[in-house]
Structures are given as C-alpha cells and as structure tokens.
Amino acid sequence: xxxxxxxxxxxxxxxxxxxxxxxxxxxxxxxxxxxxxxxxxxxxxxxxxxxxxxxxxxxxxxxxxxxxxxxxxxxxxxxxxxxxxxxxxxxxxxxxxxxxxxxxxxxxxxxxxxxxxxxxxxxxxxxxxxxxxxxxxxxxxxxxxxxxxxxxxxxxxxxxxxxxxxxxxxxxxxxxxxxxxxxxxxxxxxxxxxxxxxxxxxxxxxxxxxxxxxxxxxxxxxxxxxxxxxxxxxxxxxxxxxxxxxxxxxxxxxxxxxxxxxxxxxxxxxxxxxxxxxxxxxxxxxxxxxxxxxxxxxxxxxxxxxxxxxxxxxxxxxxxxxxxxxxxxxxxxxxxxxxxxxxxxxxxxxxxxxxxxxxxxxxxxxxxxxxxxxxxxxxxxxxxxxxx
Amino acid sequence: xxxxxxxxxxxxxxxxxxxxxxxxxxxxxxxxxxxxxxxxxxxxxxxxxxxxxxxxxxxxxxxxxxxxxxxxxxxxxxxxxxxxxxxxxxxxxxxxxxxxxxxxxxxxxxxxxxxxxxxxxxxxxxxxxxxxxxxxxxxxxxxxxxxxxxxxxxxxxxxxxxxxxxxxxxxxxxxxxxxxxxxxxxxxxxxxxxxxxxxxxxxxxxxxxxxxxxxxxxxxxxxxxxxxxxxxxxxxxxxxxxxxxxxxxxxxxxxxxxxxxxxxxxxxxxxxxxxxxxxxxxxxxxxxxxxxxxxxxxxxxxxxxxxxxxxxxxxxxxxxxxxxxxxxxxxxxxxxxxxxxxxxxxxxxxxxxxxxxxxxxxxxxxxxxxxxxxxxxxxxxxxxxxxx
Numbered sequence: 001x002x003x004x005x006x007x008x009x010x011x012x013x014x015x016x017x018x019x020x021x022x023x024x025x026x027x028x029x030x031x032x033x034x035x036x037x038x039x040x041x042x043x044x045x046x047x048x049x050x051x052x053x054x055x056x057x058x059x060x061x062x063x064x065x066x067x068x069x070x071x072x073x074x075x076x077x078x079x080x081x082x083x084x085x086x087x088x089x090x091x092x093x094x095x096x097x098x099x100x101x102x103x104x105x106x107x108x109x110x111x112x113x114x115x116x117x118x119x120x121x122x123x124x125x126x127x128x129x130x131x132x133x134x135x136x137x138x139x140x141x142x143x144x145x146x147x148x149x150x151x152x153x154x155x156x157x158x159x160x161x162x163x164x165x166x167x168x169x170x171x172x173x174x175x176x177x178x179x180x181x182x183x184x185x186x187x188x189x190x191x192x193x194x195x196x197x198x199x200x201x202x203x204x205x206x207x208x209x210x211x212x213x214x215x216x217x218x219x220x221x222x223x224x225x226x227x228x229x230x231x232x233x234x235x236x237x238x239x240x241x242x243x244x245x246x247x248x249x250x251x252x253x254x255x256x257x258x259x260x261x262x263x264x265x266x267x268x269x270x271x272x273x274x275x276x277x278x279x280x281x282x283x284x285x286x287x288x289x290x291x292x293x294x295x296x297x298x299x300x301x302x303x304x305x306x307x308x309x310x311x312x313x314x315x316x317x318x319x320x321x322x323x324x325x326x327x328x329x330x331x332x333x334x335x336x337x338x339x340x341x342x343x344x345x346x347x348x349x350x351x352x353x354x355x356x357x358x359x360x361x362x363x364x365x366x367x368x369x370x371x372x373x374x375x376x377x378x379x380x381x382x383x384x385x386x387x388x
Numbered sequence: 389x390x391x392x393x394x395x396x397x398x399x400x401x402x403x404x405x406x407x408x409x410x411x412x413x414x415x416x417x418x419x420x421x422x423x424x425x426x427x428x429x430x431x432x433x434x435x436x437x438x439x440x441x442x443x444x445x446x447x448x449x450x451x452x453x454x455x456x457x458x459x460x461x462x463x464x465x466x467x468x469x470x471x472x473x474x475x476x477x478x479x480x481x482x483x484x485x486x487x488x489x490x491x492x493x494x495x496x497x498x499x500x501x502x503x504x505x506x507x508x509x510x511x512x513x514x515x516x517x518x519x520x521x522x523x524x525x526x527x528x529x530x531x532x533x534x535x536x537x538x539x540x541x542x543x544x545x546x547x548x549x550x551x552x553x554x555x556x557x558x559x560x561x562x563x564x565x566x567x568x569x570x571x572x573x574x575x576x577x578x579x580x581x582x583x584x585x586x587x588x589x590x591x592x593x594x595x596x597x598x599x600x601x602x603x604x605x606x607x608x609x610x611x612x613x614x615x616x617x618x619x620x621x622x623x624x625x626x627x628x629x630x631x632x633x634x635x636x637x638x639x640x641x642x643x644x645x646x647x648x649x650x651x652x653x654x655x656x657x658x659x660x661x662x663x664x665x666x667x668x669x670x671x672x673x674x675x676x677x678x679x680x681x682x683x684x685x686x687x688x689x690x691x692x693x694x695x696x697x698x699x700x701x702x703x704x705x706x707x708x709x710x711x712x713x714x715x716x717x718x719x720x721x722x723x724x725x726x727x728x729x730x731x732x733x734x735x736x737x738x739x740x741x742x743x744x745x746x747x748x749x750x751x752x753x754x755x756x757x758x759x760x761x762x763x764x765x766x767x768x769x770x771x772x773x774x775x776x
Contacts, residue, residue, distance in 0.1 A: 020662040024655050031648060059549060063485070066451065067478055067547040102449045103623070111636030114450070168448050169621055201452060234549070250488075258426075258641075262648055265419035266655065272412035273659045276405055280666045333644075336637040341450075343637070 002297055002305035007312060010281065018313060021277040025317030025362055026324065028266040033325040033358040035259030037348040038333060039252055044349050046248035048130075049184040050240035053085075053217040057210040057227060060236045064247070065099040065209040066340055072096075074233055078210045083223035085215040087126060094212035095120055095127050098197050101342050104165060105157040115156060116342040117146075117167075117190045119197025127213065131186060136161050136177035144196055147177035149187035151345035155334060159190075167192075167200040185244070185337075188344040211240065251337050251344075267365055270317075274369030278310045282377040289377050290385030299378040306374035307367060314366025315359060322358040326350050391687065395694025399702075402667065409663040410703045416656035417707025417744050418714075423649045424740040425715055427642060429723075429731045434631040436566040436733075439601035440469075441502065442608050443630050445593040447621040450476075453590035454620055461614060467607040468596045472498035475576060475592035479543030479552060481533060489529055489728075490568070491543065492592075493576040496522075502597045505564035512537060512558030520578050522557035526569035528725045530559050543572075548583065562732075566631065570728025595627075653747060660755035664696045668759040675763050676771025685764035692763055693756035700752015704745045711744075712736055 011018045057078055058068040070078075078084075079092035087093045098119035106113045122141045125131065139145035144167075148159055158165040164174045173192055181187045198204050214223055224237040238246075282289070289302060297305075328348040337344045399406050444462065446452040453475065462471045474494040481487055496517050500506060508516070508524060516522040525535060535541050539556045554574050562569050580588055598607050608624035615622045625633070635642070668675075675688050715736045723734040 016665050017662055020658045020665070024658040027651050027655055031651060061544055061549050062546045063480075064546075100449055101451050103447075106636065109636060109639050111633050111639070113633075113637050166448065169619060201449075255641075258645075261422070262419065265415055265422075266652070269412050269415045269419075269652075269655050269659065272408055272415065273655070273662065276408050276412065276659065276663055276666075279405060279408070280670075284670070333640050335640045 002292060002301055004308065004312075007305060007309035010285070010309060011313060011316075014281070017277055017280070018316075021273050021313055022317035022320065024273040025270045025314050025365060026321035028263070028270040028365070029318045029321030029358045029362050030325045031259075031266055032263045032361055033322055033354050034328050034348060035255065035263065036354045036357065037325065037328060037350055038346065039256055039259070040351060040354070041333070041346045041349040042248055042252045042255065045183060045185050045344065045346050046244040046252075047241065048182055049186060050242070050244035051213075052239060052241045054211055054213050054240040055220060055223055055237050056240045056243050057212070057235050057237050058208075060234045062236075064340060065097070066101065068208045069203075069206050070096070070208065070210060070235065072205050072207065074235070075207055075210050077233070078227060078235070079212060081212070081223055081226055083214050083219040083226070084212045091123070092212065093127060094210060095124050096194075096207035096210045097124075098194060098201070098203055098206075099208050100197060100201050100203075101340070102165075102167070104159070107155060107157055113156070113336065114342040115152060115159070115190060116188065116340060117192060117197060118186075119192055119194040121194050124191065127211070128181070128186070130184070131179055131181040133177045134180045136175075139176055139191070139193060141193055142195065143193065144171065144173050145176045146173045146190050146192035147179045148175055148190050150178050150180055151187035151332070152189075152334075152343065153178055155343070155345070167197070171196075171200045183347070185344050188342070247337065247340065251335070267361070271365045271369040274310055274314060274366055275373065277313065278306065278370045278373035279376070281309065282306060282373045282380075285377075286380065286385045289380055290382055290387075293380075293382045294386065303374045303378035306377045307370050310370025310374070311363055311366045314362045314369070318359045318362025321362070322355045325358070326355075391690060392694060395691045396698045398667070398671075398691060398695040399698045401671075405663060405666070406699060409659060409699055410706055412659040413656050413700065413703035413748070414707035414710065416652050416659070417704055417748055418711040419652050420649060420656075420747070421708065421711035421736060421740055421744050422715060423645050423652070424743065425734065425736050426731075427645055428737045428740060429734045430635055430638070430642065432731075432733050433566045434628050434635055436564055437627040437631050438505075438564070438566075439604070439626070439628070440598050441595055441627040442598060442604050442611075442624055443593055443595045443627060444608070444611055444615075444622040444624040447612075447623040450592075452620070453592055454594065454622065456589040456591050458615065458620075458622070459591065459594055462594050462596055462611055465596075465607060465610050465614070467598050467600065467603055467610070469599050470498060470501050471594055471596040472502040473576070473591040473594045474499070474573075475579070475590070476547070477543075477545070477574075477579065478547040479545055479572075482542060482544045482551070485544070487532070489532070489570060489572065491572040491574070493579040494573045495576050496524075496573075499573065502595050503567065505562050505567050506560045507563055508558040508560045516557035519555055519557050520575055521553065521555050523554040523572055523574035524558045524560050525556055526571050526728070527559050527561050528568075528728050529570040529572060530556070532570070532725045548579065548587075550582075552579070552582075554578075565733040566627075568724075568728040568732030570725060570732075594622075653751060656748075657751050657755055660696060660699060660752060661758070663699070664692065664756050665759050667695070668692060668763050672763070672766065672771050675766060676768055676773075679766070679768045679771060688766075689760040689764045692760040693753055696756030697749055697752040700748045700750075700755070703752075704748025707748070708741055708744060712741070 062068040075096040079094045085093040100117050101114045103112050164172045227237050329350050332347045334345045459473050474492045477491045477493050479491045535556050542553045604626045611624045720734045723731050
C-alpha cells in the first residue's frame, strides 16, 4: 500500500484545487442534510401531535377537522363508549373541539396568512398533559381569552403575550398565556374557549372533532366498529397518529421531492467536480506514478491510493457541509400545511443518522468521481509514465 | 489566428477536462433553470392576474361564508360592472380520494362574464347554462380524471356530505396564464337546493369586475365600508393581491429555493475556477514563452478570461438545450395536471433563459479572474524557469 501521508500531502500541495472541490462537495452535503433534517422536523412535529392510544372522530367523508361537523348530542354518545378511558375524576378522557382558521397579518414579510384557532374546553389540559403553560396563565373558561403556542408567537401581528386580535366584529380575544407542547403542531395553534369560538363563528351546537383516549391502544378496533356501525351518527374514526401522518403527507412529500431533485443535480455536479480534480491529479503526477510503480507498488495499490485520495477529499467536504448543516438547527421554518391551510412552524431536526448518511453520501461521490481517474493511473504503462 | 480565436482554442487543449467541465457546469445550469421556473411559475398567478377584478371574502376567515344577499349590494356599488359569487365545494374523486383538485360551486352565467378568459365551445357553453347538474371541467383535469363531455361524474363531499353527481357539460381552456385548467365548476343553485335549510343561501366569496382598473382600491374600500356595519364584514382585495397572498403563504419555500439557487451558482463557479486554475498551472511555461515573444500581461489575462468565458458559454448553451425541452415538454404537462392549483402555467420563461445565459458567461469570466491576475504577474524568467 502507498502510505496515506502521500495522499494527504498531495492534497495539501494543491491547496486551491482541494479547497474548490471540497467546498463544492460541502455545499451539496449541506443541502442534502438540511433537507433531510427538515423532513425529519416535519415528521417529528406531526408525529408528536398524535398519540397512538387516542382516536379522533370526524364526520364521515371529511378528511380534516376543518371540514368536519358533529352535533353536540353525539359527543356525549361517543365519549360514553366503554372503550374510552376514565380519568381519576370519573369523567371520560376526551374532548370535543371546534377548529377554525383566521387570517392575520404576517410579521417580517408583508402579506397575510392563516392561523388555526382551536375552541376547546378546560379539560384539554388533562387530556393533553404534554401541553403546559410556560409564560402567563391559562385562559379563564367562558372568557374571551386564549393561549397561543410558542412556535407562532411573534410571527403574526398581535400574537404576543398581552396582545389581542379580533375573532369577529367587536369580539376581541386577549392572549394571556404561552403554551409549550413538546414541539408538536399544537405549538402553532391558538387555544380559546369552546363557546367563545363557537358563538363567534356561528357554530353553536356543533363541534368539529371528538378525540378520545382509549383505555388501551388495542381497544381501537372495537371502538371504531361501535362508532362506524352506528350509521345514524355518520362518523368516521381514525387513530390520531395516523390522522397527523396524513395531514403532513402533502407537505413533507413536497419538500422531499424538491429536495431530492436539487440533491440529485447537486451531486452530479459535485461528482464531476471531483472527477476533474482527480483526473488532473493523475495527469500531473505521471512521473510520480511511474516512480511508485518502479519502486514495486502494484497496480491495485496505485488505484486504491488514488481512490483513497478522492475519498479523503470528499470526506473533507462532507464533514464541512454536515457541520454547517448543524447550524440549521437554530433556524425554524414556517409554512402552510396543505391540509389545514394554516401556518405550521417546523424546525430542522439534526440526528446522528443524518450526519452519518451525509458523510456516506459524500464518500460515495468521492469514490464514484475518483474511480475512472484511479483506473487510468493504474493502467499507465511504466515506461511511458517515467518518460514524462 | 485572432487573439479571441486563440483564447477559445485553448479550451480545446485538454478536451476531456473541458468536456467534463462543460458537463458539470451545464448540470448546474439545468438545475438553475428548473428552480427559476418553479419561482416564476409560482408568481405567474399574481403577475398575470386580471387588473379589473376584485374579490371580497369574509374579513376574519375564509371558512366563514357570506350571506347570499351581499351580491345584490355589491352589484349596486358604483364602478362595479358585473359581480359573481362562488363557494369552495371541497369535493373528492371517490375513486382516488388522495388526488386533490379544486372544485367550486358558481353562478354559471355571471361566472363566464366575470371570468372571460374561460373559453368553452359555444354549444358546450349553452349546455352548461341549461343543465342544472352540469359542470365545466378544465382540460388538464379532464385528462387526469379521464372524463369527456357527456359523462356523469360523482364527487364525494367533504364540507357538504354526500355523493354529488354532475354531468360534464363542457371542457374549458383558459386564455390567461393565471387561470388554471385543472378546476371544476358546477351550478351553485344545484348545491344550494340540496343543502339543509340552515346551510342554504351562503356564499364563499364575491368576485367583481370593475369599470376602471385604476379604481380597484377605491371600489374595494367602498364595498368594505358598506359591510362594515353588518355582522359579517368583508375584506376586498384585487385579484393580484389575493394571488400574492397565496404565494406569500409559501414564502419560506421560495426563500429556500432562492438560497439553493445561489448555492448552485457558487458550485458552478467552483467547478469552472478549478478547471481554469489547473489549466493555467500546467501552462505556466507557455505563458512565459508568449511573454518572451512580446505579448503583454494584458494579453495573457485576456487569453485566460477568454478561455473560461468560452467554457461558460458552451456550458450555458448545453444546459439550456437540455433544460428547455425537459421542462416545457413532459414536466410542464405533468405539473399542470397534478399541481395545477399551484402552478397553473409551468413553462420556462424567456427571461430565465436569458438570465441563465448571462450568468453562465459572467461566472465564466469571473472564474478566470484570479488565475488571470496571477498569470499576468509572472515575470518572463520565473515563468520559463518552471519548465519541467
């Protein structure tokens, strides 16, 4: 084997070329791992929103809370099902909620966007123990008060502790608390009193969704059957985890498609960059290669030495790119979810797997880009190489 | 041989490397054209929107409808030529519920007057106006759903429960780039009469055509002022502002695409600069010889920048020659059919091609600057001494 120090020194001697090639690869890896981190962020936000032991009941045919509607008498009926867990106070562990979307002015960019408002009862804090108030206080039941998720705080006009916005004419909601919900999509919502939202939107007597925690996740099938077989209700049951997975499908597919197309073009470009560099490395070092061969290094050794050099070059770039992408962890990304038409704030979720994957990706680019130049180096006739 | 010719000829010295460079840079150009097209197509709805149309919706939320009688009031507003109304229906194709398409309940007669870019053959137009269950289907959507004139089609309601059967009376095309060909419009009357009395006589939004495009803001303000005393206040925007606000919802993605586009150009620069730097290094002695023959440093710089610009030019041409047919051929049809709501018209703009060409040339020249300056600084003796 040709010693590694030979390759390392060769890289160091051709500083400019090494830097240019490595930074090309670094940028590719940066984009690749940022996109993967964002996809993971979307998945995490959505999957922490839904728990596997919670069932969500919507009107048959509507695939989102926004378009659903359930008459109040049905709510009691649903929550009285034997599969639903009872809390220590003896009540069923479930909530009936109203979900609406309002238009607010976006801060930072001009324009307006939609914010999701959830009208809910005070039971919600028992039903979703992961949601806690981190600043301010809970909203008073029956009052025109609300709490907002910490992800949308400051992103819209009026959405700040102590701020307020109009739910309809002469109906102002005051923000009294900031909520943390462990990074789930609830952090992009406003939670207000059920009746306040219902009356402001003329939806008295209906809720849009009923969520029920089952005494055991295995009870789901039996719960689903008992609700859906009651044709008069006209309702449909979904696992909450599945519901949120479906909600984010469009958005994450969009990001993934766009990201993969970009990553594909980038990697082709960077691979060609590595190839150019390695070909010229081989061409410039004909005499060295000849010397190495004369010293007794075999064709395989020469080939693997150049492959190794290309790999090192790519890994250098990969490490820089992956390192830079970790900085994206500090950035949050707000976009409209295609299903609910309201803004959800996502974050870039770094993970060891993503970094390893990015380095492997860089390594593959280096090996592919270096393969043909390495073959050329190995095939070079000894005499011709030395004659240069 | 002219000096320019010599500079261009230099690019062919290492044919293989030049070819690889052109390949790498043209991949970057293809990616650039693709991403630019995403951005320009996204903005097309706003750019080509009709200047004489304004839309009024509920002030607080798009999920709240307006009373139908509002249309009569709007029609009396000074400056309004004709007004029509529509409701978002939210129907799904039961055969393929995951395939989203836009569908509206409209008032056919006034709809065709206000949206005069919707073009339908006269006999289909008459058929639609006369058939209460008739519907107009966009040409892209018709292909996607596999329906033709005279077919029956059943939609499953999400907001309005039940199965809704409509007759395909006509297939429309659009003469305006901002109006997509992937929507379905059917009679609002048909929907309204089938609803329970509590949900009847509600409309989603009102679109008015005005006499003088310059007075849009003024007419809009008048409409909003009239309804300000009512319970349901309105928010009136020009069609352009409405489309812009839709684009604004995805501003984070647009910004990300912009950043990625910048990164692509940087990678392009790296690949080119690398090649040029390698070429210059190999030819140092030649430049010494040229200098000894009496060529000035300016000539040397000219040769180098000329060579890199030539490569940039060639790569730009190759990239465009590949990207243009790909995007305008298969891709545009696929995107307009499947994502017509977002990209009603997905084509490469001429301005994108010009920009890509200019950037290829400019970055080509830029890539040569540093090596050119360095080579220009070499003294004849030093350059010649490097002979290996």
